[in-house]
Amino acid sequence: MSFFLGEGSVRVELDESLYPKDAIYGAAYVFIDRCYVHLDRVSDRRVQVTLKAKKAGADTQALAGEFQNELLGQAWRRQIVEENRQLIESITTRALGGAAGPPGLDELLTMDIGEETAFEDPLGIAMSWEEKYKKKGGAKAQPQGEAAETDAAEGEKAT
Amino acid sequence: MSGLFTEIGAEARAPKGLVPFRFREVGGDILLTNFLGDWVFLTKAEFGELARGQLAQGSSLYEKLSSRSFVRETLDEAKAAERIAYKKRFLSYGPNLHIAVVTLRCNETCVYCHASRANMDAVHTDMTPEIGEKVVDLMLQSTSPAVTLEFQGGEPLVNFPVMKHIIEYALARNRAYGKELEFTMVSNLAMMDEEKLAFLVDRKVQICTSIDGPEHIHTKQRILAGGNSHREAIKWIERINKAYIDLGLDPTLYHVEALLTTTREALKYPKEIVDTYVGLGCRAIFLRPVDPFGFAGKTAQIVEYDRAAFLDFYRAAVEHILDLNRRGEQVLERYAAIFLTKILGDEEPNFLDIRSPSGSGIGAIAYNYDGKIFSSDEGRMMYESGDGFFQIGDVFTSTYRSLMKHETVRALVMASIRETQPDCVNCTYTPYCGIQPEHNYRTQGTIFGRMRESTLCAVHKGIQDYLFDKLRTNDPKTVEILRRWTTVRARSHFIHASTAS
Numbered sequence: 001m002s003f004f005l006g007e008g009s010v011r012v013e014l015d016e017s018l019y020p021k022d023a024i025y026g027a028a029y030v031f032i033d034r035c036y037v038h039l040d041r042v043s044d045r046r047v048q049v050t051l052k053a054k055k056a057g058a059d060t061q062a063l064a065g066e067f068q069n070e071l072l073g074q075a076w077r078r079q080i081v082e083e084n085r086q087l088i089e090s091i092t093t094r095a096l097g098g099a100a101g102p103p104g105l106d107e108l109l110t111m112d113i114g115e116e117t118a119f120e121d122p123l124g125i126a127m128s129w130e131e132k133y134k135k136k137g138g139a140k141a142q143p144q145g146e147a148a149e150t151d152a153a154e155g156e157k158a159t
Numbered sequence: 160m161s162g163l164f165t166e167i168g169a170e171a172r173a174p175k176g177l178v179p180f181r182f183r184e185v186g187g188d189i190l191l192t193n194f195l196g197d198w199v200f201l202t203k204a205e206f207g208e209l210a211r212g213q214l215a216q217g218s219s220l221y222e223k224l225s226s227r228s229f230v231r232e233t234l235d236e237a238k239a240a241e242r243i244a245y246k247k248r249f250l251s252y253g254p255n256l257h258i259a260v261v262t263l264r265c266n267e268t269c270v271y272c273h274a275s276r277a278n279m280d281a282v283h284t285d286m287t288p289e290i291g292e293k294v295v296d297l298m299l300q301s302t303s304p305a306v307t308l309e310f311q312g313g314e315p316l317v318n319f320p321v322m323k324h325i326i327e328y329a330l331a332r333n334r335a336y337g338k339e340l341e342f343t344m345v346s347n348l349a350m351m352d353e354e355k356l357a358f359l360v361d362r363k364v365q366i367c368t369s370i371d372g373p374e375h376i377h378t379k380q381r382i383l384a385g386g387n388s389h390r391e392a393i394k395w396i397e398r399i400n401k402a403y404i405d406l407g408l409d410p411t412l413y414h415v416e417a418l419l420t421t422t423r424e425a426l427k428y429p430k431e432i433v434d435t436y437v438g439l440g441c442r443a444i445f446l447r448p449v450d451p452f453g454f455a456g457k458t459a460q461i462v463e464y465d466r467a468a469f470l471d472f473y474r475a476a477v478e479h480i481l482d483l484n485r486r487g488e489q490v491l492e493r494y495a496a497i498f499l500t501k502i503l504g505d506e507e508p509n510f511l512d513i514r515s516p517s518g519s520g521i522g523a524i525a526y527n528y529d530g531k532i533f534s535s536d537e538g539r540m541m542y543e544s545g546d547g548f549f550q551i552g553d554v555f556t557s558t559y560r561s562l563m564k565h566e567t568v569r570a571l572v573m574a575s576i577r578e579t580q581p582d583c584v585n586c587t588y589t590p591y592c593g594i595q596p597e598h599n600y601r602t603q604g605t606i607f608g609r610m611r612e613s614t615l616c617a618v619h620k621g622i623q624d625y626l627f628d629k630l631r632t633n634d635p636k637t638v639e640i641l642r643r644w645t646t647v648r649a650r651s652h653f654i655h656a657s658t659a660s
Contacts (some may be wrong), residue, residue, distance in 0.1 A: 030604045075610055077583045091250070091516065095572050099253035099521040100563035101302035138500055 023074040183587035253302030256523040261546035262318035276542035291325035293554035305339035348395035350357035429476035445493035452540040470621035513593035517575035520568030537597035582610035
């Protein structure tokens with residue numbers, strides 16, 4: 001990595017084998033409220049990022065340092081995500097699936113039913129009664145939002 | 160910590176036969192936590208043994224670690240899987256908290272206003288009855304069997320007729336859904352009157368207010384034109400608490416909840432603030448630092464402070480609360496109660512800002528006065544400050560499932576899984592902590608955040624350091640009090656029947 005400081009701007013040149021492209025995009029995006037951001041390819045597998053401060057008198061040295069730290073954070077996060085992909089997918093699917101629930105009638109009516117989706121059964125209509133309503137084992141789920149002394153402040157903000 | 164490894168030096172070897180764990184020095188000992196949320200304190204000598212690979216089967220160290228699920232060969236895997244599923248069961252529920260901002264108008268001017276209040280003549284910021292009905296229709300679609308509709312503002316009492324209409328409409332509509340339905344209102348109480356109170360008590364609306372501490376702080380920070388904001392709040396807190404007693408409800412469980420926003424000025428008065436709350440009959444005090452949202456972002460030079468100063472304040476206040484408990488007063492600090500519930504057992508209090516993934520979208524939804532829908536109240540506050548990043552729909556065109564499947568909600572879920580974040584992935588407190596992506600976005604420009612620089616992370620870490628040090632010291636009376644803070648007492652009076660008709 002190399003960087004060049006200009007008046008109110010900084011140019012950083014990066015090796016793509018060290019910093020994946022989506023990490024570069026991610027880091028650059030963090031700066032768009034403060035800077036005009038431009039990405040360019042300067043040679044094979046080398047990307048140049050130019051940050052031009054929107055306000056006069058910006059500390060370009062600090063800007064370059066912050067960008068490099070953000071880039072490291074983005075690259076590392078990407079690596080952690082790769083290593084934990086199964087866990088993330090499992091939690092995300094469960095979280096979004098649990099919150100969304102099965103599709104309602106309106107959604108089914110607007111659904112584009114083609115050859116690929118014709119045999120999907122999101123409401124479990126084709127399931128037997130026993131299969132659909134069999135008792136689930138394990139600990140009883142406690143409905144959230146139940147009025148309780150320890151959760152009364154949940155989500156509340158100062159007026 | 161680095162000194163420890165210098166001592167162990169070249170002898171250090173990766174410990175064998177242990178489940179993955181994280182560690183941190185707390186009060187001179189080493190705290191180990193594992194993926195199940197179990198924890199154990201080791202002395203530095205014991206940790207040295209562990210690091211040198213000297214974990215002999217049958218030794219006291221082995222037994223200590225084995226009893227807390229740190230030894231792989233004695234771990235009951237089926238039970239461990241059950242425990243994890245139980246702790247994460249909130250993922251199956253969907254949003255239970257639905258925040259309706261019925262107006263932005265407010266009769267008080269607060270130095271840290273998070274809501275970006277509007278003046279009393281800004282009637283265009285009132286929610287209409289039609290939008291209110293659509294809010295209810297969407298709320299009742301939630302997969303959660305229990306839903307809470309929280310009225311906020313501005314000052315919700317300013318638009319009381321619409322609030323009344325929404326409550327009546329929700330009660331009527333819920334006959335077809337049979338959900339456990341609750342209402343809460345966050346109000347400064349200055350516009351309360353007997354007629355409004357009678358309605359709120361009759362419809363079982365829980366009432367929550369804000370108290371900034373003793374009168375001289377409160378009135379300085381919350382200006383009520385032509386009146387005294389503190390006296391109005393106190394007068395109505397006492398009146399409402401009396402109404403609960405008249406209904407035959409237990410006053411230790413049923414009383415007005417009050418919330419503190421800790422400003423720079425408040426930091427000087429930890430004991431006085433606690434005493435103010437106890438004097439009002441509050442059994443829970445939430446020592447929250449000021450949020451960076453709304454006007455607080457603009458008045459930061461007046462209200463903000465270094466988080467180390469906040470933690471000094473927090474420790475002083477909680478020490479005072481513990482002293483009061485030792486003298487027989489039943490009062491708890493809510494941050495501590497949330498963390499302790501997770502630390503001392505397998506329960507998950509489902510506090511939306513301190514869970515993983517966070518409650519953004521999948522745990523809470525905020526509906527603005529104009530019908531715009533946000534993944535959280537903080538997201539709605541960001542919109543009022545000119546940034547619509549967290550808008551996920553509107554009541555006119557969105558379906559419930561389109562909100563839950565919104566790409567912003569997906570991103571917020573992924574951004575708030577602790578195990579995927581730098582710093583969090585290695586943090587000893589990962590099993591108990593949470594990420595608030597809106598706070599990251601507001602303070603750092605990215606929903607993923609950099610925890611090392613996060614003021615919220617500093618607060619969470621500091622509080623957990625304090626609590627674990629208390630547990631390390633293991634004073635029986637203190638531990639008993641801390642355990643008692645994790646007891647949940649259901650306020651069943653406020654729940655509207657779940658029977659569908």
